[in-house]
Amino acid sequence: MQAVEFNWFRYAAPQRFYPLAGSLAAWAGSAALLLAAAGLYIGFVLAPTDAQQGEAYRIIFVHVPAAWMSMVVYLAMAFWAGVGLVFNSRLSSMMACALAPTGALMTFLALWTGALWGKPTWGAWWVWDARLTSELVLLFLYIGFMSLHASIDDLRRADRAAGLLALVGVVNVPIIYFSVKWWNTLHQGASVSLSKAPSMATPMLLGMLVMALAFWAYCIMAALMRLRVILIERERHTAWARQALEAA
Amino acid sequence: MSFSSLSDFLAMGGYGLYVWGSLGMCGAAIVAELALIHARRRALLREADDARADGSAREHAA
Numbered sequence: 222m223q224a225v226e227f228n229w230f231r232y233a234a235p236q237r238f239y240p241l242a243g244s245l246a247a248w249a250g251s252a253a254l255l256l257a258a259a260g261l262y263i264g265f266v267l268a269p270t271d272a273q274q275g276e277a278y279r280i281i282f283v284h285v286p287a288a289w290m291s292m293v294v295y296l297a298m299a300f301w302a303g304v305g306l307v308f309n310s311r312l313s314s315m316m317a318c319a320l321a322p323t324g325a326l327m328t329f330l331a332l333w334t335g336a337l338w339g340k341p342t343w344g345a346w347w348v349w350d351a352r353l354t355s356e357l358v359l360l361f362l363y364i365g366f367m368s369l370h371a372s373i374d375d376l377r378r379a380d381r382a383a384g385l386l387a388l389v390g391v392v393n394v395p396i397i398y399f400s401v402k403w404w405n406t407l408h409q410g411a412s413v414s415l416s417k418a419p420s421m422a423t424p425m426l427l428g429m430l431v432m433a434l435a436f437w438a439y440c441i442m443a444a445l446m447r448l449r450v451i452l453i454e455r456e457r458h459t460a461w462a463r464q465a466l467e468a469a
Numbered sequence: 470m471s472f473s474s475l476s477d478f479l480a481m482g483g484y485g486l487y488v489w490g491s492l493g494m495c496g497a498a499i500v501a502e503l504a505l506i507h508a509r510r511r512a513l514l515r516e517a518d519d520a521r522a523d524g525s526a527r528e529h530a531a
Contacts, residue, residue, distance in 0.1 A: 270471045276482035280491045334491040466517040
């Protein structure tokens, strides 16, 4: 009997990954639209008013998903940068580059929505609290990654230098996550964790989780779309990239 | 359902500016990101078109 073998490395070749990334992006985009519609309906129609914060709490439906994705995208970016460093694989480093702007955007949105939530509830747009400060450091890490990559002409050297920065910066992600436990922060603790039951009403929690999935799907779509552009940019002198450009 | 009318919904219990400011920025950021990716792709296509036009012009001249 012959074993059916799926060769994962087959898709490490840019010309094979390019069409796959296109269809994956389309699927992720449709999922993001459907999930966002469902999540916004749950969050803004079904979820009740919060007893303490009134309607201001509804910012949670975009704030928490953006904040989660800012960390998840960073971990994914550092993972691909690390794979690129170890195996010297072009596609992995391109994946890291494709994730960086989307991660920076999620970090910016987490900070922006956080400021708009902080003003009515804390009375301040910004405080130098451990959670907020470490999230701001995350934004600088993303910006540092992109600027360092852009400042080096030799792409392979740019991949290595920026990849190293991404890996060193990983230390900041647990600091963000645990900041509300390690320090006495103005920012509230986690509403959802693996160790205890969530401290939220069901429709609020459900709306937040569905919106988190929507943001997740959006990030996958945006990163894959950018990856396709980067693939063509970097491989434009090869026959497959020229064909892909002519087909477009 | 916690809102009885559209104006109620838009007011968000007095927090309209904060809630809609958050959602609006998310929407704007997503639109901007997709537009930037699209523009980057368009630039590549245009460059490829120019290269092709250049190539055929040179063939024509020869």
